[in-house]
Amino acid sequence: MVERKQVLKSKVFDYWMNTDKGQKRVISIIQKTGVSPSFICADQDFPECFACASPMQSFSTRKDGMKYWRDLWNKTKLEVAHIIPHSRGGESIPSNLVLLCRDCHRDNPDSLNETFFWRWLCNRPSWTTRRLQALQEVPLSKDQMNNLMQALGSIEGIEERLKEIGNLVEESWTAVDPVLVQGKYSAGSIAEMIHYMADNLIKQT
Numbered sequence: 001m002v003e004r005k006q007v008l009k010s011k012v013f014d015y016w017m018n019t020d021k022g023q024k025r026v027i028s029i030i031q032k033t034g035v036s037p038s039f040i041c042a043d044q045d046f047p048e049c050f051a052c053a054s055p056m057q058s059f060s061t062r063k064d065g066m067k068y069w070r071d072l073w074n075k076t077k078l079e080v081a082h083i084i085p086h087s088r089g090g091e092s093i094p095s096n097l098v099l100l101c102r103d104c105h106r107d108n109p110d111s112l113n114e115t116f117f118w119r120w121l122c123n124r125p126s127w128t129t130r131r132l133q134a135l136q137e138v139p140l141s142k143d144q145m146n147n148l149m150q151a152l153g154s155i156e157g158i159e160e161r162l163k164e165i166g167n168l169v170e171e172s173w174t175a176v177d178p179v180l181v182q183g184k185y186s187a188g189s190i191a192e193m194i195h196y197m198a199d200n201l202i203k204q205t
Contacts, residue, residue: 005092007080009047010070015094016050017042025095032115035122039098044069047076049101051108051120054127056101079105083117101127144198172196 016022016039030036039050047056056076078099084090088110098121100108109120125133175196178189 004086007092007094007097008070008074009076009078009080009099010073012080012094012097012099013042013044013047013073014070016040016098017044021095029118029122033119033122035119037118037122038126045072047073047078047099049078049104049127050098051100051104051124052127052130054101054104073099077102081105081108083114084112085110088112103130140195140198144195147198168197168200169193172200 016026026037026040037050038053039048042048042050042053048054049056056078076099079102081098081100081104082090082092083096083098086092090096104124109117111117172193176189176193178193
């Protein structure tokens with residue numbers, strides 16, 4: 001078996017985004033799959049999964065240019081994943097590595113077929129889509145729906161009720177902490193807020 005070596009996450013990002021070889025590989029991937037991998041739009045200051053674009057926050061106090069973004073990527077919870085699996089002879093070098101979140105790393109195909117790997121990665125649903133799908137599998141209960149309708153549809157004491165609802169929206173916003181994706185709050189976060197509000201309306205009634 002090929003020796004497994006530790007490779008810095010910033011080295012992997014640097015290969016794909018900042019080298020001629022990496023850029024040529026990306027063009028080849030697009031030609032083979034017909035789809036552009038999401039990581040080609042990645043911002044070096046905002047680490048994210050190469051497959052589902054899940055944002056991975058990290059913290060660094062360094063502000064000295066190149067060292068700063070490298071420090072950001074190295075400290076993320078992203079995992080270094082092999083394209084050709086290490087267990088099947090894949091090398092631990094940047095050209096055979098990508099950066100994935102834990103879920104994508106768990107699900108990625110263990111295959112010697114590199115084209116198949118790229119088809120999987122390029123067609124992986126975004127993390128917001130998968131989160132929303134998961135939430136939709138847990139729809140609002142009948143009690144939640146009834147309480148939402150009662151809260152929003154009541155005319156008696158409407159001003160006081162709107163104030164209560166406003167306070168609840170503020171509370172749910174703080175509790176859920178909606179995620180911004182390309183300047184918009186993710187659908188999954190908004191759905192989670194609705195569930196939070198419905199649960200707390202039940203407690204109030």
